[in-house]
Amino acid sequence: MDNSISYDGGFKFKPDYKWPEKGTEKECPKCSEKLELVENRKTYFGKPWWCVPCQWQFSEEDLLKAREDSLEEE
Numbered sequence: 001m002d003n004s005i006s007y008d009g010g011f012k013f014k015p016d017y018k019w020p021e022k023g024t025e026k027e028c029p030k031c032s033e034k035l036e037l038v039e040n041r042k043t044y045f046g047k048p049w050w051c052v053p054c055q056w057q058f059s060e061e062d063l064l065k066a067r068e069d070s071l072e073e074e
C-alpha cells in the first residue's frame with residue numbers, strides 16, 4: 001500500500017500585503033488612471049490597490065515590479 005499524504009496547506013489566510021498609508025496616490029501601470037486605495041478591512045482578502053477601468057487589483061509589489069519592467073524597456 002502506498003498512501004502518500006498530500007498536504008497542500010488547505011486554509012486560506014489573509015495574505016500579508018504591505019498596506020500603503022491612507023492618502024497615498026498611485027497610477028495604474030496599465031492605463032495610467034489613478035488607482036483607488038482599498039480600505040484595509042479584516043474581511044477584505046484582496047490587494048490594496050484597485051483600478052476601476054481595468055477592474056484589476058495591484059499590490060505594492062506589483063506596482064514596484066511594473067515600474068522596474070517599464071524602466072528596463074527604455
Ligand SMILES: [Zn+2]
Nearest residue numbers: 028031051054
Ligand atoms: Zn488601469
